[in-house]
Amino acid sequence: MSLRKLGSEYGSAILERVLQTNVLDKWMSQCIHGFRRHTRSKSTNINCLRGKTALVTGSTSGIGLSVARPLAENGCNIVYTGFSDKQHIDNIKSELEKHEYVKAVYIDADLSNSDDIARLGDQINNKVPEGIDILVNNAGFQHVSLVEECSAKKWDSMLTVMLTAPFLLTQHFIPAMRCKGWGRIINMASAHGHVASPRKAGYVTCKHGIIGLTKVVALETAGSGVTCNAVCPGYVNTPR
16 A cells, blocks of 8 residues: 555555544444444534644654645645755645645754754744634654664663653643643554564554553643544555
């Protein structure tokens, strides 16, 4: 399966979580009728995304870009981050803004740097004064080594990108979501949030951690109109 096609599957999963209104009823229905492959119905009401704004971190390529696309297709404005050359970043803006009423804003931020994470939140406040409605914490990277060969610098960098950044961004945007009575936080976890693999101590630790953070935020926002979910992809051949 191509990355773009696989990404559209994750995009559909995220759209399902964005559009959900009553998680308990949905879960009970799935338990009764059986879990089935999600397919978007033509009758699905997606108009509620028009005028809303999503921040998708790490969205200049890979899963992040594949998540930003269906959100934009359904009328959602996009704030995107990630590393790439200016031409590619401009091309993404053009692609996302080809959809009617959609605005795309790129913000350059290194999420391995805590100061940049704080700056990202401040810049979004300035550029998107109406605030973020949907937060997709997607940014991440893989590092493969034995535990004894993994440097403290690499360990710290992984935890900052994949745990500290989602925590700080959630902390930054959740008050406004509560005030609006509507918000969606989606954390990109992994199959490695449930099982381990050798030579991936940092990555496995981060993905277990993000699932824990997701559970806590989901409990703390229950009944507020804000939801928090994690998506756990398997192996995906994303750009390095």
